[in-house]
Amino acid sequence: MSLSFDRIKEKLNILADAAKYDVSCSSSGSVRKNNSDGLGDSSGMGICHSYTEDGRCVSLLKILLTNHCIFDCAYCVTRKSNDLQRAAFKIQEVVDLTINFYRRNYIEGLFLSSGIFKSPDYTMERLVMVAKKLRLVENFNGYIHLKSIPGASDELMREAGLYADRLSVNIEVPTISGLKLLAPDKKHEDFTKPMLKVKNEIIQYKSEKKIIKSTPKYAPAGQSTQMIVGATGESDKDIMYSATHYYKNYNMKRVYYSGYVPVAEDSRLPAIGTQVPMLRENRLYQTDWLLRFYGFGVQEILNNDHPNLDMDVDPKLGWALRNMQYFPVDINKADKSVLARIPGLGMKSVHKIISARRYRKLNWEHLKKIGVALNRAKYFIICDSNSWEHKDIEGTKIKGLILQNSVGKFRKEYSNQLQLFS
Amino acid sequence: MNATKTFIYDGSFNGFLTAIFVAFDEKTRVADIQKNTASQSGLFSETESIFTQMDKAQRVWNGIDKKSHTAIKDIYFAFLSETKGVEMLLYSYIRKMFTTTTSISSDYSDGTVLKISQLARSVGREKHRMEAFVRFQLTKDDICFSNIEPDFDVIPLITKHFRSRYADQQWLIYDVKRKYGIFYDLNQVEIITLDLDTAYTNSLNKSVHFGEEEYNYQDLWNNYFKSTNIKSRINLKLHKQHVPKRYWKYLSEKKAV
Numbered sequence: 001m002s003l004s005f006d007r008i009k010e011k012l013n014i015l016a017d018a019a020k021y022d023v024s025c026s027s028s029g030s031v032r033k034n035n036s037d038g039l040g041d042s043s044g045m046g047i048c049h050s051y052t053e054d055g056r057c058v059s060l061l062k063i064l065l066t067n068h069c070i071f072d073c074a075y076c077v078t079r080k081s082n083d084l085q086r087a088a089f090k091i092q093e094v095v096d097l098t099i100n101f102y103r104r105n106y107i108e109g110l111f112l113s114s115g116i117f118k119s120p121d122y123t124m125e126r127l128v129m130v131a132k133k134l135r136l137v138e139n140f141n142g143y144i145h146l147k148s149i150p151g152a153s154d155e156l157m158r159e160a161g162l163y164a165d166r167l168s169v170n171i172e173v174p175t176i177s178g179l180k181l182l183a184p185d186k187k188h189e190d191f192t193k194p195m196l197k198v199k200n201e202i203i204q205y206k207s208e209k210k211i212i213k214s215t216p217k218y219a220p221a222g223q224s225t226q227m228i229v230g231a232t233g234e235s236d237k238d239i240m241y242s243a244t245h246y247y248k249n250y251n252m253k254r255v256y257y258s259g260y261v262p263v264a265e266d267s268r269l270p271a272i273g274t275q276v277p278m279l280r281e282n283r284l285y286q287t288d289w290l291l292r293f294y295g296f297g298v299q300e301i302l303n304n305d306h307p308n309l310d311m312d313v314d315p316k317l318g319w320a321l322r323n324m325q326y327f328p329v330d331i332n333k334a335d336k337s338v339l340a341r342i343p344g345l346g347m348k349s350v351h352k353i354i355s356a357r358r359y360r361k362l363n364w365e366h367l368k369k370i371g372v373a374l375n376r377a378k379y380f381i382i383c384d385s386n387s388w389e390h391k392d393i394e395g396t397k398i399k400g401l402i403l404q405n406s407v408g409k410f411r412k413e414y415s416n417q418l419q420l421f422s
Numbered sequence: 423m424n425a426t427k428t429f430i431y432d433g434s435f436n437g438f439l440t441a442i443f444v445a446f447d448e449k450t451r452v453a454d455i456q457k458n459t460a461s462q463s464g465l466f467s468e469t470e471s472i473f474t475q476m477d478k479a480q481r482v483w484n485g486i487d488k489k490s491h492t493a494i495k496d497i498y499f500a501f502l503s504e505t506k507g508v509e510m511l512l513y514s515y516i517r518k519m520f521t522t523t524t525s526i527s528s529d530y531s532d533g534t535v536l537k538i539s540q541l542a543r544s545v546g547r548e549k550h551r552m553e554a555f556v557r558f559q560l561t562k563d564d565i566c567f568s569n570i571e572p573d574f575d576v577i578p579l580i581t582k583h584f585r586s587r588y589a590d591q592q593w594l595i596y597d598v599k600r601k602y603g604i605f606y607d608l609n610q611v612e613i614i615t616l617d618l619d620t621a622y623t624n625s626l627n628k629s630v631h632f633g634e635e636e637y638n639y640q641d642l643w644n645n646y647f648k649s650t651n652i653k654s655r656i657n658l659k660l661h662k663q664h665v666p667k668r669y670w671k672y673l674s675e676k677k678a679v
Contacts, residue, residue: 005638009645016649037589047554048664050675052651055660062650097642103566103591104558104674106643139590261654276654355528366531 012097014087018067018078019113022170023226023258027059027108027143030165030221038139040102040109042165046143047108060111060145061101065089065126069115073183075172075231077263078115088117094130095138102142109143109165110134120151120190128156131163143221148198150190157197166221166253167198174242178232181268195250198223202251222253229284230277231260231269236309237302240287244298247291257284283309290316293347294340312403317343320380321395331383332361344377375405426453426467432474433457435501438509439479441472442516446482455509482516489519493527499542499549502575511537548572549579555665556584556595557674559622560636566593567631569623569672577604581611623671640674647675 028046048057066088067078077084098110112130116123127146134140146164148157160167171191173179179188198219205218225246229239243255259281262272287309290296294316301315302308310318320327320343329338331353339350352370356362361384368374379398393401427450431437438455445452453467487494497512505511515538518526529535551572558566566588570577577597581604584593588606594614596603602615622629628637670676 005642009642012642012646013649016646020650020652034586034589039588039590041586041589043583047550049554050647050673051661051664052647053658053661054652054655055657055664056652056655057664058647058650061646100639101643103588104560104639104643105556105568106674259655261652278655352528352530356530359524359529360531362531369536370530 008093008097011087011089011093012063014085015064015067015089016062018115019062019064019111021077021258021261021263022062022111022113022147023056023256024111024145024168024224024254025057025059025062026166026221026224026254027145028221029253030143032141032143032165032217032220034141036139038141039099040140040142042108042141042143049106049108059108060143061098061107061109062111063089063094063097063113065094065112065114065123065130066117067115068117070118071116071183071185073172073186074264074266074268075182075228075260079264082264091126091129091133095133098134098142099138099140102140107142109145111145111147113147114149116149120149121153121156124149124152124156124160128160128163131160135163145221148194150186150194152194154193154197157194158201161198161201161219162216164219166224167194167219168224168226169194170226171242171246172226172228173232174227174229174234174239175232178234181232192250195223195225195246199250222251224254224256225250225252226256226258228260229257229281235307236280236284236287237304237307239284240291240298240302243288244291255288257281257288279311280309283311283315287315290319295337296341313399314343316341317376317399317402321399324395327380328382329380331367331381332357342377342380344373344375344380376402426451428452428454428456428467428469429472430456430458430469431472433459434474435498436476436479437472437474438501438512439482440475441509442482442513443475443478444470444472445513446520452510452513455513486516486519490527493519496527496538496542499545499579500538502579503541503545504575505541508541545574545576545579548574549576551669552576552580553583555669555673556580557672558593559632559640559674561631562633564592566591567622568593568595569598570595571598571668571672573668575600577602585611640677644675644677 025048026046028044030042031044032042034041046059048059050058052058064078066086067084068086068088069076069078069080072080094110094112098107101107102109110130112127114123114127127149131144131146134144144164145166145168146160148160148167148169150169157167169191173182176188179186201218202222205215208215227239227242239257246252246255259277260270261276262270262274265272287301290301291298296319301319306322309315313321320341326341329342331339336350336354339345339353340347349370349372353362353367356366356370363384364374367377367383379393379402429441429444429452431441441455444450456462458471483494486497497515500508500512511534515534518534526532526535527539530539552570556568556570558568561567575597577595580595584595585606590608592607594603594605596616596618601617602613605612605614622631665673665676
């Protein structure tokens, strides 16, 4: 017994280490009720069971089935030419790990990806077998996210969606030219074909479900994708326009942005030791959020005049400073969509303001109590108080005032980055 | 006019609701509402002991719930925060509810309402954290056992979550601070009080109650936790913000071995 545990431990170290660059950790968006007194229940809301020392959420057992790979993509740590220890899990081993971790409340479920051994279909088939065994043999209702293998066949993608809650294919490099450069063995269609299949299956499932209640679920948490940021010279505009394309044309639930962690000595890539662009990654997520929940159009935030996001201020503040003609906004009168565009106001504050102003007109004190970040918001609003902080100050001046009075979490790193170029 | 009174109740939520019932029913001028374990008599008020009566408690619960479902949830959550003086805060909140015609639970510009909703939020946050940070250890007699030590009394709030998630295993979640727990025997969840001589935390030495396999899985999880960290992105401040240090001793991935 202890012998096999040692071997499993070794495999787990290798195959978790190789899987960690996939940033998706979501375990939400899928309702899978435990109706059978079996194991597990997904309520639709994800739970982060722990956080790594780099601050990322751990909600799923995220591993590769194997890190053997027939491909040689420059950005990938498991690429063929990389000299590293290889391992592969047996199907039953992944099932046992998932069940035993889940029973101890370590995880919400499994995120299984893989290097490609033999062929895309051979690999995909094994991923599907793990999910199938978990559902049918172990009666497991926790979350399963399978990574689709680029180039896998439609039949396997269909089967995968019957057992997985979410499917994803990582497009990795945001531009087609970048992909050609870094992953010469892969074609753009290898990534988009499985996505298209999943999208169509979901649409079909939804229409059948309306007629036949018992239609088996198909990837109820939808599909997601990831792109690596900062490996090739693309602009933020390239990245976000590409993301918008995938949201729109493939019904993506989420697009993840992963700051490139140098894992290879390669002349096409940033050198090992280059700082991970975490601030940029953060700005991209903020932008993604503005597009999905705040009613912004991508061209408002990024365009030819403004192809890259500001590093010193968040994208909403950046947009507001370039569009002072929309301000100040009257907190006590403005519509929800207008309130959502005020820097320093999150959607939660917006909802609270709308609720609270039914009782009385709101002033600075109220807004502060509600949790509005007044250090930013005060330049853009009027409320039930005489003093108005805006007083026709121009955007650049406001920016200076805000930066002076704030201690952003990235201030230190930001100044480090500046020093690099000075 | 009635003299002011201090109510002493048994510390249970139903006891508290009974006190509210009595206060309204007898039109009492309430000076304070105190738990019997922590009562301090006021100088200028007489005390009255409240005996929990389910039917009275139920009527207050229904009355509030009928007015606003958000309010009853906020009241219950805020009560479980065990914050000193929360009873009087809740009393004034409930009085306010019954004297206005509109729902007050979203009037965040009112100090009492805001405070209650904030307390409820803190308790909600810890409820969520306990759903995340329970670490079951499998005993030799096949019970999944967990110690917790939450700031707030959240066990009543997490029962349903664990019941629906772990329907096919026996489990026990024990609150070390409040010395009671919940036990699921494959049929139902019961509240139990235990006097454990040792807290079987994950950071202490191995205990004879758990088998070798249990420690193997803890070891695997601990290893997984370390392998999945990206060293070039390390951010301990963020880590501690998400996983507050006070919980560490109960987390198998943070054990110091």
